Amino acid sequence: MIEASSALSKRFCMIAAAAGLILSLNVNNASADAKFQAWIADFRATAMASGISAATYKRAFAGVTEIDPEVLEKAKFQPEFTAPVWDYIDNRVNENSVATGREMAKKYSRWLGAIEKSFGVDRNILLAIWSMETNYGEIMKRDDVMRDAVRSLATLAYADPRRGKFGRTQLIAAMKILQSGDIDRSHLTGSWAGALGHTQFIPTSYIAYAVDMDGNGKRDIWNSVPDALATAANLLRKNGWQSGQTWGYEVVLPAGRKFPAGSKSIAEWQQLGVVRANGKAFPNGSVKATLKVPDGRQGPSFLMTKNFFVLKNYNNADKYALGVGLLADQIAGSTGLRQDWNRPFTPITMKEREELQHHLTELGYYDGKVDGKIGSGSRNAIQAFQTRMGLDPDGHPSKEVLTILRKK
Incomplete structure (x- = not known):
């Protein structure tokens, strides 16, 4: 009886401890939620000082009761800066993305022509951006990816020390978009970082570059593909896109030769022994270009022109700009790289x-x-x-x- 009583006593203590832990976690969660709600209440004054009406603020935060923990988890990993270049490119420049890009080029041919005429940006670059950002809109259909933009940005503003300022700035911009009437509250969705629509514009960039291409009175990059592509074109144009120029060239480097850093004219690179990988002549020797070897000398090499660096205004990562350029070329009919990536394995389709x-x-x-x-x-x-x-x-x-x- 004593042994049984002891066992029951131990079991009771374990249950009590577990219950205490659960109660403690609930209290902590409730405390965290209460602090977040207090932050929302305090942030109202900042938003109103920035031109957000009380009605808009109330509408923006309706139903936002707690932070989104997945946003904080996703903020820890950004493939542009962590994935090997061949892994990053393989997932984005492949037979599927090229084939779909060519289909979309036909489907939106009239709009792409109008956008090219208005903004001077090559249609294949715009299609490549659309693919890289949302897989031609397919990602926008996924509830596990698209999130409430206000909740995401409030989470970053409140709980991410590295992105707090970014979160606050973008949150106010998102409320300005809501206040403008371009999109209703239920459709104000985006990525974990608050990037919006088919072409994934952060709210401040949307405010700076959004275009009503289809003429319906709204700059709707969530539901209007013409608006989204024209908005991307407007961003590139206003950041110095050079119409009729390429983003760069795949090149072959002379063996054993080292090259100084910095920009040189194509003619100067030729004098150093650099030639195009496809054997064709460079169209303009006076164009300035910078040498990039993203996978080392054993992988493909590139001379990057100004448009490559303009693409980085969209996403400030060499891998991203390179992915856009390579995909755009293949959508346009290029056969792809002459020198493959220096992968540590045999690739598959x-x-x-x-x-x-x-x-x-x-x-x-x-x-x-x-x-x-x-x-x-x-x-x-x-x-x-x-x-x-x-x-x-x-x-x-x-x-x-x-x-x-x-x-x-």
């Missing part, structure tokens, strides 16, 4: 990547979307399979891994 994901799903390693895009879920699944098979768990979507999977 997008269709084969989908097949790889399908096999991993059937074997119970993967439960994500079968779309050929290799993110952390796919890499983790590949690593788990490689470990099971006694292989080096590098997580790469390689021909070698697919060959083994086909035998299972």
Whole structure:
């Protein structure tokens, strides 16, 4: 009886401790929510001093009761700055994105022509941006990606020390958009960082560059593809886009030669032995260009013109601007790079990547979307399979891994 009583006593203590922990967590969460609500109340004065009406503020924060923890998690990882260049490009410049881009070029041909005429920006660049930002609008249909822009920006403003100022500035800009009537509250959605619409404009950029291309009285980059593409074109033009000029050239470098940093004319680069990878002549030797070797001398090399750096006004990452340029060229009919990336594995096509994901799903390693895009879920699944098979768990979507999977 004494032993039974002791066991019951221990069990009671464990239950009580667990209940105490749950109560503590609930109290902490309630405290955090209360602090967030207090922050929202305090921020009202700042917003009104910036021209936001009391009615708009009330409408903006209706239903926003707690921060979005997923926003803080996503803020820790940005592929433009962390993924290897070949991984970043493979997921964005592939047979699927090229084929869809060509379909969209036909579908929106009339609008693209009008936008080119108005803003002087090549249509294929605009299609590439649309693809890079939202996969031609497909991402906007996903509830697991698109979020309430006010809640996202309020979360960053309140809870992210690194992005607090950004969050506050963009939150006020988002409320100005709501106040303008261009979009209603239920459709004011964006990425985790508050980027809006088909072409993912942060609110301050929307205010600076948004265009009503379709003439319906609203600058609606969420529902109007012409408005979204024209807005992207306006941003590029106002940041110095040079009409009729390329973003850059793939080149071949003379072996064993080192090159100084900085911009030189194409003619000067030619004098140093740099030639186009496709064997064609450079159209204009006086154009200034900068040498970039994003994957080292063993990978492809590029001479980047001013338009490459204009693209970085959209997203300040070399990988992003390079992805836009390469995809635009392929949508226009280019066959792609002459020198492939220096990958540590044998690459596979997008269709084969989908097949790889399908096999991993059937074997119970993967439960994500079968779309050929290799993110952390796919890499983790590949690593788990490689470990099971006694292989080096590098997580790469390689021909070698697919060959083994086909035998299972």
